[in-house]
Amino acid sequence: MSPKAIDKKRKHDHHHKHHHDESSSEPITKKIRTDSHHHKHHHKHHKHDKESENHTDSKLKTDSDKLTDISKEDTDKFFKENDVSIENPQKENLNPFLTMASLKNSGLDRRIEKVLEQFEKPTPIQAASWPYLFKANDVIGVAETGSGKTLGFGVPAVDHVIKFGSRDLKVLIVSPTRELATQTYENMEELTNAVGLHCVCIYGGVPKEEQRREVRRSQCVIATPGRLLDLIQEGSVDLSNVDYLILDEADRMLEKGFEEDIKSIVGQTRSDRQTLMFTATWPKEVRELASTFMNKPVKISIGDTDELTANKRIKQIVEVIEPMEKRGKLLELLEKYLSGSKKHDRILIFALYKKEAARVERDLRYHGYDVAALHGDLSQAQRTEALENFKSGRCNLMLATDVAARGLDIPNVKVVINLTFPLTAEDYVHRIGRTGRAGHSGIAHTLFTKEEKHLAGALMNVLRAADQPVPEDLLKFGSYTKKKTHSAYGAFYKDVDMSKKGKKIMFN
Numbered sequence: 001m002s003p004k005a006i007d008k009k010r011k012h013d014h015h016h017k018h019h020h021d022e023s024s025s026e027p028i029t030k031k032i033r034t035d036s037h038h039h040k041h042h043h044k045h046h047k048h049d050k051e052s053e054n055h056t057d058s059k060l061k062t063d064s065d066k067l068t069d070i071s072k073e074d075t076d077k078f079f080k081e082n083d084v085s086i087e088n089p090q091k092e093n094l095n096p097f098l099t100m101a102s103l104k105n106s107g108l109d110r111r112i113e114k115v116l117e118q119f120e121k122p123t124p125i126q127a128a129s130w131p132y133l134f135k136a137n138d139v140i141g142v143a144e145t146g147s148g149k150t151l152g153f154g155v156p157a158v159d160h161v162i163k164f165g166s167r168d169l170k171v172l173i174v175s176p177t178r179e180l181a182t183q184t185y186e187n188m189e190e191l192t193n194a195v196g197l198h199c200v201c202i203y204g205g206v207p208k209e210e211q212r213r214e215v216r217r218s219q220c221v222i223a224t225p226g227r228l229l230d231l232i233q234e235g236s237v238d239l240s241n242v243d244y245l246i247l248d249e250a251d252r253m254l255e256k257g258f259e260e261d262i263k264s265i266v267g268q269t270r271s272d273r274q275t276l277m278f279t280a281t282w283p284k285e286v287r288e289l290a291s292t293f294m295n296k297p298v299k300i301s302i303g304d305t306d307e308l309t310a311n312k313r314i315k316q317i318v319e320v321i322e323p324m325e326k327r328g329k330l331l332e333l334l335e336k337y338l339s340g341s342k343k344h345d346r347i348l349i350f351a352l353y354k355k356e357a358a359r360v361e362r363d364l365r366y367h368g369y370d371v372a373a374l375h376g377d378l379s380q381a382q383r384t385e386a387l388e389n390f391k392s393g394r395c396n397l398m399l400a401t402d403v404a405a406r407g408l409d410i411p412n413v414k415v416v417i418n419l420t421f422p423l424t425a426e427d428y429v430h431r432i433g434r435t436g437r438a439g440h441s442g443i444a445h446t447l448f449t450k451e452e453k454h455l456a457g458a459l460m461n462v463l464r465a466a467d468q469p470v471p472e473d474l475l476k477f478g479s480y481t482k483k484k485t486h487s488a489y490g491a492f493y494k495d496v497d498m499s500k501k502g503k504k505i506m507f508n
């Protein structure tokens with residue numbers, strides 16, 4: 001996002017606050033979570049195995065020569081307040097970058113520092129992961145939705161290209177959807193433009209010619225798997241110099257549906273590459289497969305990410321209803337969330353299936369609502385237009401399937417309505433994460449029916465972990481949660497604990 005766009009966004013936020021925002025919005029930069037609840041959790045993970053006993057104590061060792069020279073007190077405070085945990089299989093531990101000014105010691109290009117000046121300070125995941133990334137470690141970064149993970153991996157990626165001074169294609173970012181790839185491209189482009197490099201976005205549903213042309217002069221590519229493989233096969237894209245690989249929404253990219261594509265793509269890159277995986281949810285089912293692509297990764301988590309956790313600034317409301325009540329209920333909710341001064345609030349509605357989305361879209365139009373629709377049955381032009389209309393505010397309602405669940409950073413989404421619950425609790429966490437971004441608050445209103453009762457236990461866990469009320473009606477389904485039989489995980493469901501490979505350092 002350009003500084004101008006940010007400015008606009010802030011003005012817009014300001015405007016919103018004054019007119020109709022009871023739920024105070026605070027920018028991310030002013031709020032650091034202090035959360036004793038999480039620390040409790042960490043005690044149980046804090047194992048003193050042989051390896052971790054070699055280490056001084058459970059706190060991060062803070063040597064002043066490690067990239068930043070901040071005091072041990074400040075470092076400890078940062079780790080504690082933000083509930084940071086680092087599992088590092090290597091000896092050396094690195095201090096976080098607590099301020100943008102501290103980046104000066106990192107050797108980061110001055111022009112990138114300038115781009116970052118639009119922000120007051122690094123977000124916790126940026127602060128904790130940048131030191132490891134600048135030192136060429138493989139990193140698994142897990143942090144809540146809307147916490148700045150894109151620049152978390154993007155800044156070190158561009159830094160990497162600059163340091164190697166190469167004009168080859170060196171960085172590959174793989175993304176699950178066309179819309180997220182486009183958004184990440186816009187973020188990356190701001191960085192590459194600042195330093196005279198080029199990036200390209202490769203995704204399906206649009207003509208190939210421009211992508212073929214652009215990739216020839218690019219050092220970074222942001223791509224969805226299908227079109228990327230297509231262009232590799234026809235010989236227009238060569239990944240043999242790629243030595244910096246990022247799987248964004250990594251757990252999604254490692255699910256069964258993407259697994260083969262990812263294997264083929266990774267196989268085209270250099271074997272001595274640096275590999276990054278970033279996400280807000282890191283289910284155990286994908287960890288073994290992840291480890292096959294990585295070399296001694298440092299795992300950095302903000303918050304208790306061994307449990308599925310949602311962003312706590314999102315107020316989660318769950319209503320158990322009969323399936324046939326959905327239609328009426330949705331109209332009721334829209335009336336409620338768009339009443340009076342909230343008339344122009346931005347609301348994102350999730351359906352599960354494309355057909356359902358199409359039907360609900362027609363229904364809403366019939367009732368006089370102007371609604372943008374984003375799902376897989378539409379042409380790419382229609383998808384792009386819908387998202388544009390929603391982002392620009394031309395249309396304040398968007399109806400989407402899970403194609404919009406992950407990563408999309410749409411300013412000022414006030415409410416997320418789950419008309420039909422998604423297939424997994426992870427998807428739920430990502431969906432509701434479209435609100436409450438960058439330090440703001442938001443509301444997620446979920447309609448839950450007996451058809452999803454096998455997910456009631458998982459949902460209750462998410463609610464409890466975020467200190468949200470669990471409705472009586474949900475309790476009646478019991479806490480029974482079916483072992484993951486969702487096809488997405490079926491092929492390699494195995495309970496692996498990568499922490500065994502490295503020493504685990506916890507902050508409590």
Ligand SMILES: Nc1ncnc2c1ncn2[C@@H]1O[C@H](COP(=O)(O)OP(=O)(O)OP(=O)(O)O)[C@@H](O)[C@H]1O
Nearest residue numbers: 119121122123145146147148149150280407409438
């Ligand atoms: N240091 C910072 N300070 C304040 N805001 C920031 C900072 N870094 C990034 N942001 C802003 O925070 C918002 C969310 O960032 P981003 O989209 O990278 O989140 P994310 O962690 O990738 O979320 P998700 O898990 O949903 O993909 C963006 O609008 C971004 O511009």
